[in-house]
Amino acid sequence: MDSSTETVCSSVAHRRVRPTIHITDSCWINDPCAPGFDPKSGDYHLFYQCNPHGCEWGNMSWGHVTSRDLVQWSKVRSEPALKPDMDYDKDGVFTGCFVPVVGDDENLTVVYSSVRKLPFHWSTPPYPRNAAGISIATSSDGGVSWKKLPNNPVLQGEPKDVQVTGFRDPYIALWPALDNLRGAKESCFYTLVSGGFESCGPTTFLYAISKSDVGSWEYLGPLVDLPARFSPSNSPEVNFGLNWECTNFMSFEESGNVRHFLIIGAEGDVERSHLRDGSLKRTVRQQLWMCGDLDNHDDGIRMNYKYGGILDHGSYYAANSFHDPRSGKRIVHGWIPEEDCTSEFATGKGWNGSLALPREVFLLSIPGASRALRTPLSDLADVEASRNENGLYDLLTLGVKPLEDLKTIRESSSHVTNLNDISFYSGSNSETIATIATPAWELESAIRLPEDCKSFALAVRRKDTQKILFEIVFSPENETITIHRRHSDPSGPFNDCPEIGSFTLFEIKDPQTSELKFEELRLRVFSDGDILEVFANDRFALATMVYREFEGEEFEIVPSMVGSTGEAVLSAFSLWDGIASTKSFVTC
Template identity: 30%
Template structure:
């Protein structure tokens, strides 16, 4: 939530972070430090479209209520501040702090301007903070890693511990080469090349914003796998921007994927076989927080798509972050796959509505309104298929609009139809029906749906499938319906929760 939200701004979300009156895109520097979640992000401090790239900054105690802070690292005449990450240098390996006052260190991409001696290049640089992440000083000897490349960017850095030694690892990309490059360092200043990964699977656009982290499979602490995330634009499963991931092993030098489907050039006929973070149109540049307590892995993505990002109908702010998602690895159809759900803290902001159905409800053919409404809702539904060709929910429903969340059993398909979701004519590619594969589980289809003023995020089959989509409905379109096409279905359960804070509506 943006703490400056007002009731007049009817499409500004409350659960999804937005800047007060400027543009934002990729999340950067995600870290939990001194009891707070710090969200840095690509920000234009001077306008509501992309440009003047700097790092904005927001803080939160619970991942959902955010306070916007001052711009953290600003553009200057010589460089724009592209994406990167932040680490807590607890042992002051960098020498940028002291033993008693160890620094936070930001590793970011310097996108050098024509005024710079490095004009046209992208290289990795440092900035450091001694006050917990609020004010930053650029390192005097930047850049610290320069490959003389125009497309070397988006460093994610973490501490790797073998048990006998520990060191910093950087995961970055050569964007147009579809290659992830890995480096190591003892002090965050001098970097040694380790290995490369790619091209592999989806290569229909440039690669950006990588991440690499370990997770236990099925919660087994004796069976860890590593997840390599690579975002790309365009080339997503439903067009435009998207994020993919690979599961495998990392030995401190090389990442080895066990889930690669195709090497080299993308095969467009096999997009559905790749592992996607999200199948919707609006989930990109997703990366995870460093140093979250209890070993939780929490990711945040940018909720937009480069096809139309600069033209979405909001102002003076533009763009929002997706919900923070807790991710786990589970065995699905014999393979390790990411499970994604909204961070558990979200539930503390909701309470049951009077409509809280737990009795099976047959759905006759047609559309049937429910006794629940609101621009901000959490819905948990369970369906069984009958004779219907398609069935599901309609949210933000009004007299002539609504966003349809449908299941088509014969196709094994979950879809979001936003052709009539409200204002859709601001860009030719925005009206869409976007789909994902879904497999019936023990005869059931389960959906968790989060509706938040100008977005819908769907988590299906216990988080094995997700779709994130922007919508821009009329303020008065707040209804919820169930529907069935070509026959009947059964709504086995439906729990609807409304926000505890009435001002969110």
Template identity: 25%
Template sequence: MNKLFTLSLTSAQALAFAGCTGTSGDTQKSSAQASASSQANAPYAERYRPQFHFTPRENWMNDPNGLVYHNGEYHLFYQYNPHGNKWGHMSWGHAISKDLVHWEELDVALPEDQNYMIFSGSAVVDHYNTSGFGTKDNPPMVAIYTGHKQQPAKGQNQQLAYSLDDGRSWTKYQDNPVLDENMENFRDPKVFWHEPTERWIMVVALSTDYKIAFYSSPNLKDWTFLSHFESPASELGIWECPDLYALPVDGDENKTKWVLEIDLGAGEEGSVAGGSGGLYFVGEFDGKRFTADESTLPEHAEGPHQWVDYGKDFYAAVSWSDIPEEDGRRIWVGWMNNWQYAQELPTTPWRSSQSIPRSLELASYNGGLTMTQEPVKELQMLRKDQREVSNLTLTNETRSLEDWGVHGKALEMTVRFEPGTADTVGLNVRTGNSEKTVIRYNVNDQTLALDRTQSGEVDFHPEFPGVHVAPMPLEGGKVELHLFIDWSSVEVFGNDGAVVISDKIFPEPSSQGVEVFAEGGTATVEQLNAWPLKSIW
């Protein structure tokens, strides 16, 4: 039987305790939540339920874990509370997809036990059966995760579980833990096979020491310390959920650089938009040590790192292992939430969603190299009939696009503005009932902003309303944006994904309008394409 318990911690204590899995909260589902769940007449159609982002049918979810592709299926594991709508009883939930778009939720893969909660980690396919858990004909899927000791003990270590039936059932390794440094904050292992050295590499966070540790292993069981990475100028919040991968530069598969991504728990400073978020370094990895290459930093970089996302709701992102070589993409997904208000989102019977999957590359940008994120092409299968607006002139005005049939709660849009003499151009989305979410480009400052102060229900937490701003140079005299709007989120990709802003919103269901605007002069909407999107449910 799982051990049930309740934690009562200050915010700082909770962050130090919880790490990438986040702060603690009530671990029992309230009677009101249970009632709301049982009375739901239309599962997956509740108020604010995302229609093309993954959410569990019910209960709390946070970090994506163990993303791996195997036998034609994309596996999405995630931090999950099987017993309630707030953080607690951390286990690995599990969903699968054949197309990165439609998801089938399966049974809990790795439940907590009386000794450990199951914190964040990764999964791999052990093709050479180095672990001995399977055979070469039936290689095991191996999950590598942090075991968090149940109270009153403290401490975190790295453990294994394996599956021989495509992730449907799991066996915890009898000799766990496989790596224990007797530390209280030692978590979130990302493991991958390093072909040049023919061994496994583990990247793991020493969270309150602001360090990333690298280990190697021949068999996933026996680990040897290699090196540390630290960057004092980037100690803006507790370090968590690292990932490390090589990306092609400007699409050239023969020219690659390594990216070390690190997430920040909410700290004194936190991420660029406040609270939790992610940053990354571009550099080299020689099989033992990662070295950041500051010569690759673009002009807009404010430190030795760059920001993953300029919104408040993209955290703990992790990339898929074992994507087929013929595909060749590096694809990841992040948790759309922020630890400042994560447990207060006004949703039931579920809480939290994952982002849309995004494909990653490195591109020459603004005098350096920037990691670009593009929505995966598979999302295009959700498009309904296209709506189009072209050569629309705006002079100090806001125009509704209702006459062009552009409206809705779930939309994909691409838009290209020619700013002309205007100081500002942009869009208002999910408008209605005195509500709007504003995407604004400031020509003089060359910044892109998302303003959700009037986006609907915003007063459930004081840190939720706000304006989130990203530097975005004007390229070729045009402003080009790619937007995904769901029932409770907006994701904006600018300059071919070099700039991303991801934010939750909670508008009235009836707020479905879209407007374009220009301020301070005359601008042109050269081309706007919009597609209402089908539900994945």
């Protein structure tokens, strides 16, 4: 490190406020790995890729935290749980999964990508044969220590006679729908290993594993056939890329409807238009999902694409999930990278990357819809619309929202603001509705908008200078939610391009009055140091970074509306300021 870098590092470090409700570490971290539950101890386990030696990518190992409630986390050991110390994983312990505990098994088991040969990347073919295998580690002491199996790797690498773009990130779970399709006499585990076929397109490789022997894998074939760079014709912002990572499968049932989903990290070379002019370039990738039908083909089982969309419209990536046997919910963890700052800045503040707050994904049912704001229901790429007996439409899509138990972090907030039925008008002076005095807070609001509204915004600005830090803008005209970021830290440069995601409201029949009216816009926002996570109506999520200094200044929240002669009503608004005092995660 030269003297100029040291100066940047020292000047940055003293101004930084570490995240307090997000998991991070004093180093580089990326993909969440092996989320799972130990029924014997009652502990939730979560690992993450990390470089224990610095704030840049390298030396891929696994950090390890545990929790009793998925909210408060503690680190198990200062040393990595798994590190690259064998010949078959000498170039990295990459992403993996937690094997669900079944029966009376006393051991915990994780499965990971054991990398023996770097570099490799889908964009620089050919992929080196058997560069990454699949290996297993077990723990007999509740996860305190882990031993790699002596017969690792259980898979040397990708299937024979195919040229792949990647082969990594195993995901293992039970999948009763696949048991039924195969006519299996006994249930088994199924595994997805993500990647793609060179010159063909992305996919995920499907395996069957005996529950009594997780080291014995039967290859069933590729699960998905999609062309390279597949993009639904009615949703050009969605691109399923050229290589997949961290693919998870799941099935949901709601009101008699059963649907099968994949959550996908898609790598590609087509960047979303609003990100192309950023001052710092991001890795081109998207966190996606797809819904499909399972079917038997002559050459194996396939999931046929029906519809899909974006799981998170920001920088969030590498989603990894598990079925929580306590709640029956599907819990998803993800990574929030820091590609919008320089590596020198990240080194200076002392950490690089964090894990997003845990989320619930589910099959969201919206009955009795007549229309969206602008787009015909039949043209929405991420919604399944079925006409019902009343001539309206019942909608299905993948729902996403913060973990319900995250509401417990509100209990120790230093200040709470609650407001109801606040009216405001287009062109009127912007008035402050709440003041923020700490770096960590949560906001929940519901807004009723007039139909001719062109845009609605919640701005967070400095109280002393009125300078806006960021704005959350909903545009009914464009059917988008945009985060305008104005980084306030002088230690840049930072990428200040906006974050934009598609989002619309639906006109729905009120079950009590039979009146057709549009939904309220329901926002939930978490701000934790530089991390910002925004959720809307249980079907929109966006995580990003907004870099700023904290030296005791206060901020204000200001709503505004453009382009309507009617009134907008903030029907409910709550702010919990100072949620950092919960100490939900003791950083490493």
